[in-house]
Amino acid sequence: MSFTVAIIGRPNVGKSTLFNRLIGRKLAIVHDMPGVTRDRRSAPASLLGLEFEVIDTAGLEVSGPETLEGRMRQQTERALAEADVALFLIDGRAGLTPMDEHFAQLLRRQKTPVILVANKCEGKAGDQGMYESYGLGLGDPIPLSAEHGLGLGDLLAALLPYS
Numbered sequence: 409m410s411f412t413v414a415i416i417g418r419p420n421v422g423k424s425t426l427f428n429r430l431i432g433r434k435l436a437i438v439h440d441m442p443g444v445t446r447d448r449r450s451a452p453a454s455l456l457g458l459e460f461e462v463i464d465t466a467g468l469e470v471s472g473p474e475t476l477e478g479r480m481r482q483q484t485e486r487a488l489a490e491a492d493v494a495l496f497l498i499d500g501r502a503g504l505t506p507m508d509e510h511f512a513q514l515l516r517r518q519k520t521p522v523i524l525v526a527n528k529c530e531g532k533a534g535d536q537g538m539y540e541s542y543g544l545g546l547g548d549p550i551p552l553s554a555e556h557g558l559g560l561g562d563l564l565a566a567l568l569p570y571s
């Protein structure tokens with residue numbers, strides 16, 4: 409029996425970069441510039457031999473009366489409903505932002521288990537954000553570099569109980 413992992417978090421924290429690494433191909437579009445249309449996608453993934461379904465979330469496409477925040481919230485809630493566990497990414501280099509806090513509040517109030525992940529933690533530049541993220545009330549962060557493929561063993565260990 410496979411399980412489903414959702415990758416959530418504010419724009420630009422590296423969700424699609426992690427998604428691409430886990431699925432092993434360039435299905436999700438990674439952009440340096442925020443505000444680009446991106447759809448939610450799911451695909452079969454494997455992490456050091458552990459297999460699961462992974463969902464990437466975006467939600468930057470705003471149409472009609474929808475707000476960016478409303479759309480992101482809707483996408484996140486849909487992904488959480490389908491997932492057995494969620495990876496909540498923050499950007500260790502940027503540190504915590506009000507939008508991270510906003511997401512964290514939403515996540516603390518729902519029932520899907522959440523693994524806190526501090527991305528962009530290659531080198532020392534990510535330490536500050538990683539330490540700050542202890543304060544989110546979502547447990548100990550796992551330092552990761554989705555771009556450089558660092559921290560994947562610890563991520564595997566965190567996901568195993570849900571497999």
Ligand code: GDP
Pocket residue numbers: 418419420421422423424425426437438439440527528529530552553554555556
């Ligand atoms: P998303 O909006 O959360 O899906 O973020 P993206 O995956 O599109 O990445 C946003 C930016 O962060 C891109 O410029 C990525 O190359 C960069 N990025 C992603 N992961 C890492 C990482 O581990 N380290 C660093 N330094 N940059 C990263």
Ligand code: MG
Pocket residue numbers: 423424425436437438446465466
């Ligand atoms: Mg993305």
